[in-house]
Amino acid sequence: MIDRLRQQLAAADLPDRLRQLAAGAPAAAPVSLALDLGKLNTDWLHLLPAKAPFWYRARPQRGEFRLAIGHALQVSSSGGNRFAALDNAFSGLCNNWRHAAGEPPPLAFAGFAFDAANQNPLPNALLAVPAILLENLAGHCRAVLTVPAGRIAQAIDEWRQLLAQPTRRSNARLLPAAPQALTQRAWTARVNAALRDIAGGRVDKLVLSRSRHVEAAGPFSPALILGQLAEQQPDSLLYAHGQGELCFLGATPERLVRLDNGLAEADALAGTAWSGSLSLAEQKNQHEQSLVVQAVVDALAPLCAAPPQASPAAEHPAGHLTHLRSRISGRVAPGTTLFDLVRALHPTPAVGGYPSAVAQDWLAAHGEQRSGWYSGGFGILTAAGDGEFSVALRCALLHGRQAELQAGAGIVAGSDPQQELAETEAKLGTLLAALGPAGELDRNGTRD
Secondary structure, three states: HHHHHHHOOOOOHHHHHHHHHHHOOOOOOEEEEEEEEEEOOOOOOOHOOOOEEEEEEHHHOOOEEEEEEEEEEEEEEEOOOOOHHHHHHHHHHHHHEOOOOOOOOEEEEEEEEEOOOOOOOOEEEEEEEEEEEEEEOOEEEEEEEEHHHHHHHHHHHHHHHHHHHOOOOOOOEEEEOOHHHHHHHHHHHHHHHHHHHOOOOOOEEEEEEEEEEEOOOOOOHHHHHHHHHHHHOOEEEEEEEEOOOOEEEEEHHHHEEEEOOOOEEEEEEEEEOOOHHHHHOHHHHHHHHHHHHHHHHHHHHEEOOOEEOOOOOEEEOOOOOEEEEEEEEEEEOOOOOHHHHHHHHOOOOOEEEEEEHHHHHHHHOOOOOOOOOOOOEEEEEEEEOEEEEEEEOOOEEOOEEEEEEEEEEEEEEOOOOOOOOOOOOOOHHHOOOOOOOOEEEEEOOOOO
């Protein structure tokens, strides 16, 4: 597959095709050319670069795999207007984006942190148009090459260099973990403080996060971790963004919002069950789910032409965990963008609490800290303005031999601190099980 792409990069007519697409475009306008790569069942993980920035997004159960390598264009923002800033920048790119008529529109990738002020260690909110996008949709593969119109002369050499960076293919063994008793007691104390304020009527729900730091004898391999997550959770959405030794990755069961030709769809996902836990039918889980459903409906309503509709709650699997999920949908008012929807919905009660503003104040006052983009968002956007963001859950932040795993639990009236602690342990176990050694990847992205 990669040899086929290199052959097409060497085609004599490629520079002329790029110049024709770019004719009359501003120097900063993105120019995208799609190349058909034929049929192959690949997850692209064998091509994750060692140094270049990359984005990965896959739904294994649907046969959908995307790997983006390098940045043709990028924009970052932070603060209370971060979504509006990305929205304006992306709108400007789309107005001038050149690509062949009749083809599916090219994509941009984006991610953002839970807190609008968090800049550590990733940009708070980042949107990037990849230099190379590799897609496998139900076995049909293509590459989308993008370059600013003013850099066409250098583009082919730059694409070749991006494809020449090898990925590391083996995970080192995990070192013994530090004792967790002290951090568990501290987290339980925060749960008790949350329950006191919930009982006092100050807030209805609070989502408290935990982190666990692990270390390996050698650098972690994002490719193998993502491969193991695909095997463990084929029905989840896998995601990753890497910059050198730093990589943020995970497998999430929750969509934040999708916009497709004017139809918005969002998840209301809350309540968690696993072997030996409370049933999803228990009052605690049902109450937690009802809060999220109502909040999502209320957030979408001002942006919709008619009241949004929520489906009945159903069980939704995510590896060894199961959640309650309702789908909320509505036709948006003219002029509504995907970032308008993100701004209205984030943070949902599933990751922050309810009511949202009160919950955010409580979390800030009690020292809630979330690294990277955990419980923020990870998404794709088309040049036509559609796209989808998922909530960045069940994640790990990798830096060489170090990994920080993060998970949270929703605290409502009736929550049991020990049961909530067990829920976070079950969620952290999702990533922990994927961090250890695994088989090598062959050159087509399948396992030995």
